[in-house]
Amino acid sequence: MNVVPRRITIVIQLLGFYLLIHGLHRKVEGLGINYGQLGDNLLPPARVVQLLQACKFTKVRIYDTNPQILTAFANTGIELIVTVENAKLAGLSADAQQASQWVAANIQPYFPATRITGIAVGNEVITAEDTTSMGYLVPAMRNIHAALVALGFDPYIKVDAVLAAIYMLGFNRVEVRVSETGWPSAGDANEVGATPQNALTYNRNLVRRQMLNEGTPLRPGMRLEIYLFALFNEDSKPGPTSERNYGLFLPNGVAAYDIGLLTTTSPSSATISLSSTAAPIKVEHMKYQRFMYMMIIVLLLGWQVL
Numbered sequence: 001m002n003v004v005p006r007r008i009t010i011v012i013q014l015l016g017f018y019l020l021i022h023g024l025h026r027k028v029e030g031l032g033i034n035y036g037q038l039g040d041n042l043l044p045p046a047r048v049v050q051l052l053q054a055c056k057f058t059k060v061r062i063y064d065t066n067p068q069i070l071t072a073f074a075n076t077g078i079e080l081i082v083t084v085e086n087a088k089l090a091g092l093s094a095d096a097q098q099a100s101q102w103v104a105a106n107i108q109p110y111f112p113a114t115r116i117t118g119i120a121v122g123n124e125v126i127t128a129e130d131t132t133s134m135g136y137l138v139p140a141m142r143n144i145h146a147a148l149v150a151l152g153f154d155p156y157i158k159v160d161a162v163l164a165a166i167y168m169l170g171f172n173r174v175e176v177r178v179s180e181t182g183w184p185s186a187g188d189a190n191e192v193g194a195t196p197q198n199a200l201t202y203n204r205n206l207v208r209r210q211m212l213n214e215g216t217p218l219r220p221g222m223r224l225e226i227y228l229f230a231l232f233n234e235d236s237k238p239g240p241t242s243e244r245n246y247g248l249f250l251p252n253g254v255a256a257y258d259i260g261l262l263t264t265t266s267p268s269s270a271t272i273s274l275s276s277t278a279a280p281i282k283v284e285h286m287k288y289q290r291f292m293y294m295m296i297i298v299l300l301l302g303w304q305v306l
Contacts (some may be wrong), residue, residue, distance in 0.1 A: 012238060019075040020099075022285075030143065030226060031206070031210055031227060032059045032060065032061060032081075032225070032226070032228065033052075033059075033060055033061070033179060033227055033228050033230070033231050034060075034061050034062075034179075034227060034228065034229045034230040034231060034249075035048065035059055035060050035061065035062050035069075035230070035231045035232075036062075036063055036065075036230050036231070036232065036234050036237075037062070037063070037064070037066065037234070038234040038235075038236045038237045039232060039234040039235045039236050039237075039251050040235060040236055041235060041251045041252075042148065042224070042232055042234070042251045043232075043252065043253055044072075045066075045068050045069045045072035046069075047124070047253065048069075048072070048231075049072050049073060049076055050248070051198055052078060052231075052251050052273055053076070053078075057078070058077065058078055058079060059074075059078065059079040059080075059081075059117075059227075060078055060079070060080055060081070060231075061080075061081040061083070061120065061179065061227060062080065062081070062083060063065060063083045063085070063123055064082070064083055064085055065082045065083070065106035065107075067110075070106075070114050070116075071110070071114070073114045073115070074110065074113040075113055076115075077115065079115045079117045080113065080114060080115060080117065081116075081117065081118040081119070081120055082106070082107075082116055082118075082119055082120070083119070083120040083121075083122075083123055084102070084119060084121045084140065084144070085122075085123070086122050086123060086125060088102070088246075089121070089125075089133055089136035089137065089140050090133075090136055091123055092136075092139075092140040092143055093135075093136040093137075093138075093139035093140040093143065094139070094216075095143070096143045096144060096146060096228075099140070099142075099143035099144045099145075099146065099147045100146075100150065101149040102144070102147070103144060103147040103148060103149075103151065103153075103202045106191045107119070107148075107153065107157065108149075108151060108153075111141050111153065111156070111157065112156070113294070115156060116157055116189075117156070117158065118157065118158045118159075119144060119148075119157060119158070119159050120179070121126040121137055121140050121141050121159060122136075122137055122140075122153075122176075123271055124180075125137060138289070141159050144159050145159045158197065160169075171281070172189025177224075177225040177226070177267065178224065178225065178227070179227060180227070180229040180230075181206065181226055181227075182199075182202070182203070182228055182229035182230060182246045183198055183199040183202035183203065183230065183246070184199060184242035184243075184245045184246050185198075185199040185245050185246075185247075185256050185257050186241060186242070186245040187234075187240060187241045187242035187245065188240050188241045188242070191240060191241065192241050194242045194245065196256070196257035199256075199257055200257050200258070203228065203248075206226065206228065210224075210226065229246050229247060230246045230247050230248070231249060232247040232248075232249050232250070232251055233245050233247035233249070233250055233251060233252070233256060234245070234246075234247065234251075253293065262283075
């Protein structure tokens with residue numbers, strides 16, 4: 001089996017961090033980073049904050065509402081997207097009171113010291129085989145939004161879910177956000193594309209594409225927001241070896257492969273830079289879940305021939 005890029009989930013959420021390109025020193029807007037926690041040897045949240053600040057990352061997404069992370073991010077200025085876990089969707093969609101309790105327990109104690117700017121309702125629900133969960137998305141969104149309104153948080157915290165759910169409501173002009181895209185730096189013997197060089201090339205091309213502010217094949221003039229999967233390699237993730245090797249960093253904070261993220265040792269003066277010396281690499285694709293996914297990947301990998 002050939003390795004394929006991390007499947008891409010479309011969500012309506014404003015995410016990004018600013019990337020300074022070495023030599024050009026241009027900000028690349030519309031790029032964000034996923035901070036997953038499925039590892040038993042990851043840096044503690046306070047150290048993660050230091051790493052993010054050293055890399056000039058200003059916007060991050062997490063996959064839950066971990067109180068240790070929410071506390072660690074307080075007064076840092078880093079904007080945070082939190083996630084309603086899939087297991088909670090049924091209850092939140094059926095009971096407005098549960099949604100109010102969820103917001104009171106997971107948002108209210110931390111906001112505004114922690115800059116929570118969005119709530120992602122579910123994770124990869126549309127790409128999963130559990131069609132029942134898809135029906136929970138819109139009701140859960142409504143209930144959570146109502147809870148935010150009741151607390152006066154709605155001008156500051158946006159409720160997000162997969163784009164397809166929004167299309168069901170008829171809002172087909174919503175901007176597109178790509179919540180996960182990345183490439184593994186290691187894999188099983190049959191995952192021949194999972195190499196540090198391929199990962200570097202993919203992520204480099206992602207940044208270069210964002211510099212041009214290109215949209216999608218369907219909407220070429222639309223600004224596309226993307227955030228990268230992922231911050232760390234996570235050793236507790238199930239599945240093939242590649243699933244545990246999408247991180248830009250090893251669990252101890254050392255770069256998994258060198259794209260020049262940390263150019264200095266001082267968090268206050270560090271900048272993000274990108275090496276442009278990687279040789280072109282031929283990457284074969286085996287399958288894609290959706291046509292739009294394939295088109296986005298082709299656009300990214302097309303930079304190799306330039």
